[in-house]
Amino acid sequence: LVFTEEDKYGLYSNLLFKYFLAEGVVCGHDLFVASAKEHPDNILKELPAPLLDDTHGKELGDEAAAVKSGDVQDSMKIAWRYQNLPKMEASPTTYTKFGHYYDISKKMSPELCESIKWHSFYLHEELSSQPEMKTCKMNSGYARLLQSIQRIISQEGFDGSDPQKKQRNVLRIGIQSLGSILWGDDICCSDTPEDTHSLTKFLYVLRGLLRKSLSACIITVPAHLIQNKAIMERVTNLSDVVVGLESFIGSERETNPLYKDYHGLVHVHQIPRLNSLICDVSDTKDLAFRLKRKLFTIERLHLPPDLSDTVSRASKQDLAGSAKLLSSGCGAMAIGKKHLDF
Amino acid sequence: QGKFTLLRDTRTDGSFLVHHFLSFYLRAGCKVCFVALLQSFSHYSIVAQKLGVSLAAAKERGQLVFLEGLKSCLDLLFGEEEQPGQPSPLQFVSGSSSELRALFDFVRVSLAPHGSDSWKGPVLLVDDLGVLLSLGASPVAVLDFIHYCRVCVCCQLKGNIVVLVHSNEDSEDEENELVVNSLCHHSNLILWAEGLATGFCKDVHGQIKIIKRLSLQQAGEQDVVQIYQYKIQERNVTFFARGLSAAVL
Numbered sequence: 078l079v080f081t082e083e084d085k086y087g088l089y090s091n092l093l094f095k096y097f098l099a100e101g102v103v104c105g106h107d108l109f110v111a112s113a114k115e116h117p118d119n120i121l122k123e124l125p126a127p128l129l130d131d132t133h134g135k136e137l138g139d140e141a142a143a144v145k146s147g148d149v150q151d152s153m154k155i156a157w158r159y160q161n162l163p164k165m166e167a168s169p170t171t172y173t174k175f176g177h178y179y180d181i182s183k184k185m186s187p188e189l190c191e192s193i194k195w196h197s198f199y200l201h202e203e204l205s206s207q208p209e210m211k212t213c214k215m216n217s218g219y220a221r222l223l224q225s226i227q228r229i230i231s232q233e234g235f236d237g238s239d240p241q242k243k244q245r246n247v248l249r250i251g252i253q254s255l256g257s258i259l260w261g262d263d264i265c266c267s268d269t270p271e272d273t274h275s276l277t278k279f280l281y282v283l284r285g286l287l288r289k290s291l292s293a294c295i296i297t298v299p300a301h302l303i304q305n306k307a308i309m310e311r312v313t314n315l316s317d318v319v320v321g322l323e324s325f326i327g328s329e330r331e332t333n334p335l336y337k338d339y340h341g342l343v344h345v346h347q348i349p350r351l352n353s354l355i356c357d358v359s360d361t362k363d364l365a366f367r368l369k370r371k372l373f374t375i376e377r378l379h380l381p382p383d384l385s386d387t388v389s390r391a392s393k394q395d396l397a398g399s400a401k402l403l404s405s406g407c408g409a410m411a412i413g414k415k416h417l418d419f
Numbered sequence: 420q421g422k423f424t425l426l427r428d429t430r431t432d433g434s435f436l437v438h439h440f441l442s443f444y445l446r447a448g449c450k451v452c453f454v455a456l457l458q459s460f461s462h463y464s465i466v467a468q469k470l471g472v473s474l475a476a477a478k479e480r481g482q483l484v485f486l487e488g489l490k491s492c493l494d495l496l497f498g499e500e501e502q503p504g505q506p507s508p509l510q511f512v513s514g515s516s517s518e519l520r521a522l523f524d525f526v527r528v529s530l531a532p533h534g535s536d537s538w539k540g541p542v543l544l545v546d547d548l549g550v551l552l553s554l555g556a557s558p559v560a561v562l563d564f565i566h567y568c569r570v571c572v573c574c575q576l577k578g579n580i581v582v583l584v585h586s587n588e589d590s591e592d593e594e595n596e597l598v599v600n601s602l603c604h605h606s607n608l609i610l611w612a613e614g615l616a617t618g619f620c621k622d623v624h625g626q627i628k629i630i631k632r633l634s635l636q637q638a639g640e641q642d643v644v645q646i647y648q649y650k651i652q653e654r655n656v657t658f659f660a661r662g663l664s665a666a667v668l
Contacts, residue, residue, distance in 0.1 A: 227497050277553035278512065282496060285489035288459040307592035311553045314457075314585060 078284055080296050080316035080347075091253075093322070097295045098251050099185060109229055109250045111198035111222055194233075198225050200260060216275040218260040223282050226250060236290040248292035255279075256298045273308060280315045319346040420540060421573040425606035426583040427599065431625045433583060433612040435651055437546045438463070440581045442472040445482060449578075450538035452529040454522070456488035456550040469654045482538060484529035488550065512554050519556055519564035527571050530578065541578035543568055548584045548602075549595055558594045562601055569605075607632055615648075623648050626661070 098110065200218055215223075230236050235248045256262055256276055287294055300321065303309055313319050324341035426436045434457075441463065444451050455463060464474040477483035486508055495507045508525035511518065530541040551561050565582070572578040586599040603609060609630040615623060626648045633640040647658045 223496075227493075274553065274555040278555060281489070281550065281554060282492055285493045288489055289493065305591075307590075307594070310587070310590060310592045310595075311549070314547075314549060315553060 078280070078287055078294050078296070078316045078318070080298065080312060080319045091297070093320075094251055094253060094295060094297055097249065109196045109198070109226065109248055111200075111225075111250070111252045196225075196229050198222055215278050216260065216262050216272065218262070219275055219279040222252070223279065223286070226283070226286055230286060230290045230292065235292055246291070248290065250287075250292055250294035252294065252296045254299060255296050256303065273305065276308060277311045277315060280312060284315060313347055316347060320344070321346060420577045420579070422579050422607040423569060423573060423605060424579065424581045424608045424610065425602050426581060426610050426612075427586055427603070428583070428612040429586055429588065430614040431612055433585075433610075434546065435656055436610055436612065437544065437581075437583050438466045438470060439656070441474075441544060442467050442470040444542045444544070444579075445472050445474075445477050448482075448539045449542045450482055450484075450530060450536065450540075451477075451542045451544060452484045452486070452526055454486045454488070454526070454543070454545045456545070457547055459489055460485060460487050481536075486525065492554075509554070511556055511560075519551065519560050523564055523567045523571075526568055530572060530576060532576070541572060541576050543572050543578065543580045545580075545582045548582055548598065552592075552594050552598065558597045561598050565602065605635075607635060612649075622650060624651050625649060627658070 198221075200222075230248065233248070235246070254260075262272075262275055283294065286292070298312075300309060321344040322341055323344065326340075424440075426433050426440075428434075441451065441453060445467075453463075460474070467474045474483060474485070478485055488509065491507060491509050492512055495509055495513055508522045510521040526543055530543065532541075548561060548565075551564075552558065556564075565580075568580060572580055582602065584595070584599045584602065586596060590596055609628075609632065611628040611630065612625055613628070614625050626646055629645045629647070631643040634642050646661060648661050649656050649658045
């Protein structure tokens with residue numbers, strides 16, 4: 078269960094969302110897209126086109142080798158987290174590299190989209206039908222969504238209930254902007270929401286559904302709007318992966334010369350710890366993303382060389398203080414002049 | 420016998436302690452009731468196998484009663500109508516009552532001694548208590564549940580209870596902090612796993628504070644606090660005194 082905290086304007090989290098879905102199309106997985114904001118049909122039309130030719134792959138390789146060989150590895154490492162999501166013991170992928178590359182300046186061709194089976198859930202259309210779910214004291218939008226997901230899982234046999242089906246496929250579920258007012262939940266507008274438990278109950282049941290079937294899910298949430306931080310803590314506990322995107326648009330960091338190469342930061346709050354005592358904690362904790370013309374990349378945050386006389390100590394400290402290091406094994410980073418993990 | 424152990428973690432994951440206690444008690448021949456709210460059976464099973472215990476076999480011979488919270492919740496919401504004699508332990512989620520009575524009854528029935536049993540003392544293991552709060556139980560209901568369990572398991576059956584909770588110094592989750600603080604006061608032993616204060620380190624995953632609450636047993640006694648650091652490996656966790664990690668020596 079991948080939980081993504083949206084950046085303020087939702088631009089970059091939307092991109093991640095689309096990447097997840099596009100990867101599903103290219104791998105031949107089934108898709109389930111739910112949204113209260115945009116109609117899923119429109120979301121699917123906007124998926125980036127995959128880069129299937131080798132020439133571009135080689136170009137990418139050359140560029141990476143010239144700049145910093147670590148970067149390409151890092152971005153695959155991050156993509157690997159997303160690839161590794163099927164909850165049942167999934168057979169290991171036979172690809173030599175994890176995932177695919179996409180060109181965001183081009184849209185995915187309709188034929189490719191149609192090659193897979195996809196299901197959609199658009200809240201405003203679903204509201205008219207009757208719910209059959211038992212009363213659960215949960216927000217009705219969430220309840221319907223759960224019911225819809227459960228129905229697809231059992232009908233299409235993702236939970237292994239149909240022994241006849243030889244080809245087992247993976248279901249990728251994408252839920253956009255959960256928790257926003259459009260879903261009928263007021264946790265994003267008020268400090269003392271009416272029902273603080275709807276979102277967490279929803280996540281718990283969703284987690285159960287994912288564990289029981291061959292599916293993986295990405296959820297984006299406008300976390301910056303949720304006033305009640307207790308909910309965010311509980312949500313973090315209930316998710317396998319929690320990633321926060323912080324974009325620099327409109328903040329003072331946009332003009333900070335240290336961040337000039339990047340468009341935002343990636344905060345990894347939680348990584349999965351499944352089927353094992355330990356988790357694979359990567360060496361680097363400071364990640365930033367940038368949106369190039371064709372690619373969205375996530376890289377290790379590195380300071381540019383300190384060539385100028387005017388770069389002051391204060392801004393460096395600021396950088397250190399703002400990089401949050403939350404992982405399974407560390408406490409809060411010691412605030413100080415030393416950059417411990419750079 | 421009759422002890423309440425609290426597993427607590429702050430800014431790190433203390434679930435390795437749960438896996439340890441599970442395999443420890445099973446190997447010791449105790450009857451274990453495991454209320455596993457956060458992960459699926461297969462997750463615990465795979466880790467237990469690495470630690471040398473088979474959960475499926477333990478279940479088969481009646482030594483382990485496993486409540487898989489995720490599955491139970493799904494059955495409650497999407498399953499057929501429940502049989503009258505077998506109420507779902509997680510009934511409170513569907514809102515019929517906000518008490519955890521059904522969950523307590525489940526625990527009580529699972530650990531009740533049968534004539535043919537030859538197990539040593541009963542053990543209740545919970546992973547993790549905070550999930551009950553997320554599912555809508557009030558903190559008072561959770562504390563009541565623990566209290567009833569203590570009376571039944573620790574006092575009447577002379578068994579042990581081990582519970583995992585998460586906490587955080589600057590947490591804004593007041594309900595959770597209330598439950599955690601209250602449990603701390605009533606525990607005989609607290610194992611507190613924390614991340615290192617200096618930040619992330621590859622070789623030392625965290626530190627563990629072991630607090631033996633002798634002050635509960637005898638007035639005037641001080642609690643004994645021991646601090647070790649640990650590193651988690653694939654099949655094992657190594658503990659060492661502070662500053663003496665293998666990477667340093």
